[in-house]
Amino acid sequence: MGNAIFKTAMPKNVTHISGCLRYICSKQESKFSDPEVTALTAKLEELKLKRGFQTSLKHKTNVRELVAEKAVRGNQARLVQNVGHSWSSDWQSVIRMLITV
DSSP, rough: OOOOOOOSSOOOOOOOGGGGHHHHHOOOOOSSSHHHHHHHHHHHHHOOOOOOOHHHHHHHHHHHHHHHHHHHHHHHHHHHHHHHHHHHHHHHHHHHHHHOO
């Protein structure tokens, strides 16, 4: 993608997306014992949401809320920037921004 070139060597824990599998497979040291793996797997299965309409609906609602919160934060950041630069010269635009937040 593009022709960007790194100016420094990439660290061993940073890779291109195609190198992820190679990096993961290079790790041979086990971090958990077999009983720990069994317990962790059981806990994940217990916490995993059931597939279905309700789960999908909850997910979509959550994503919409996150997007809306991000938009509000973006508007607030623009408001702060604009208030600092234009309050004395253009107070009407600041008020318009307040109304849209």
